[in-house]
Amino acid sequence: MSPLLAVYTTVLNNGPSANRVDMVFLGDGYRATDISTIYPAHINAMLSHFFDEGENPFPRYRNFFNVHRIDVISNEDGADVPPLGIFRDTALDARYYYDGVTERLLYVNESKANAALASGLSGAGFSAEMKLITVNDTRYGGGGGTYAVYAGGNPFSTEIALHELGHSFSRLADEYGGSSGTYTGAEPNEVNVTKDPTGAKWAHWLGYDQPGIGLIGAYEGARYWDRGIYRPSFNSKMRNLNRPFDAIAREKIILDIYNYVDPLDTWTSNLATLVDPDTITVDVVDPAVIDVQWYIDGTLLPEAAGELFDPQAWNLSVGLHQIMARAYDTTDWVRINRWKLEQSVSWSVLVTVPEPPGLVGMLMGLAALYPPRRTTGRRSLARSHPVCP
Numbered sequence: 001m002s003p004l005l006a007v008y009t010t011v012l013n014n015g016p017s018a019n020r021v022d023m024v025f026l027g028d029g030y031r032a033t034d035i036s037t038i039y040p041a042h043i044n045a046m047l048s049h050f051f052d053e054g055e056n057p058f059p060r061y062r063n064f065f066n067v068h069r070i071d072v073i074s075n076e077d078g079a080d081v082p083p084l085g086i087f088r089d090t091a092l093d094a095r096y097y098y099d100g101v102t103e104r105l106l107y108v109n110e111s112k113a114n115a116a117l118a119s120g121l122s123g124a125g126f127s128a129e130m131k132l133i134t135v136n137d138t139r140y141g142g143g144g145g146t147y148a149v150y151a152g153g154n155p156f157s158t159e160i161a162l163h164e165l166g167h168s169f170s171r172l173a174d175e176y177g178g179s180s181g182t183y184t185g186a187e188p189n190e191v192n193v194t195k196d197p198t199g200a201k202w203a204h205w206l207g208y209d210q211p212g213i214g215l216i217g218a219y220e221g222a223r224y225w226d227r228g229i230y231r232p233s234f235n236s237k238m239r240n241l242n243r244p245f246d247a248i249a250r251e252k253i254i255l256d257i258y259n260y261v262d263p264l265d266t267w268t269s270n271l272a273t274l275v276d277p278d279t280i281t282v283d284v285v286d287p288a289v290i291d292v293q294w295y296i297d298g299t300l301l302p303e304a305a306g307e308l309f310d311p312q313a314w315n316l317s318v319g320l321h322q323i324m325a326r327a328y329d330t331t332d333w334v335r336i337n338r339w340k341l342e343q344s345v346s347w348s349v350l351v352t353v354p355e356p357p358g359l360v361g362m363l364m365g366l367a368a369l370y371p372p373r374r375t376t377g378r379r380s381l382a383r384s385h386p387v388c389p
């Protein structure tokens with residue numbers, strides 16, 4: 001039968017979806033009686049692990065995510081285990097042994113999942129950018145394709161989900177071996193495996209001693225082969241659960257987050273020249289992650305930082321000036337493509353009233369303590385900040 005669907009419910013709202021990673025959960029094997037009890041409990045356990053338990057890089061980027069769930073109701077709980085003769089009537093047809101031979105490989109009927117997702121998000125105005133399916137079964141298993149599928153009732157569920165997200169969101173390869181032969185295929189597309197025994201594919205991290213992981217190098221055995229293919233770390237979450245993501249995976253996840261998020265949500269309109277503006281503001285996604293630098297006519301103002309800028313405090317000469325804000329992520333977890341982590345906005349500012357003479361030097365002397373401010377201004381706004389003695 002077709003699944004009974006509700007429209008989506010937003011579980012976490014951290015800002016405009018146009019500038020957030022929209023994480024969407026679907027569920028399979030949750031009956032009507034489970035949908036408001038077990039289902040949200042499984043999702044909350046995942047979110048808690050994801051954002052609150054040190055699973056880097058996610059806690060740092062928590063405010064870069066919105067989270068939604070779609071209530072998909074099944075007739076029965078659990079998932080199919082065909083070799084054991086276990087068949088459950090569930091909305092998305094989740095089953096173990098998805099490939100016919102691997103017990104832990106748990107996945108769903110993707111076209112049914114796609115239909116449930118499209119129906120649940122119809123009219124939502126955003127699309128699912130990180131897709132998870134929690135399956136109401138206790139048997140160990142998961143799978144990473146379009147969806148990160150995991151057994152929501154298993155004690156390792158949240159770790160499985162993170163590993164599968166590595167596949168589904170960031171196209172990371174498994175870093176475990178398996179076949180005792182030697183890999184002879186083409187150089188893999190995934191950023192975290194290579195045929196090159198020097199590890200040049202992640203040269204920018206070679207020799208880095210990552211806390212909790214150890215030395216980044218080139219370790220033989222990955223992507224289901226024991227020989228002829230290399231991984232960046234001795235052991236990481238793409239090889240075993242309850243390990244951190246290694247630096248290469250962590251960096252890829254952050255870069256992928258920035259596929260959907262820019263450092264700034266909004267800013268003072270720069271569509272027209274501003275005439276004697278009192279303030280210019282930017283609104284960063286998260287001030288704990290994003291710093292702002294301000295420039296006047298191309299010159300960095302070391303004393304100016306934060307989301308609010310007061311052009312009148314800088315003694316601009318009469319005429320046209322360019323003010324620029326550069327918002328950037330301060331993380332050292334990304335060593336390539338850092339342009340993705342920053343954003344600049346410029347304004348044309350026209351100053352029409354000259355500065356009172358003689359103040360400039362005195363004000364500049366205070367710059368180390370306070371952003372210099374005028375004692376008299378062309379604006380009658382009350383100033384609560386310190387002024388010149």
Ligand SMILES: [Zn+2]
Pocket residue numbers: 144163164167173174
């Ligand atoms: Zn995997």
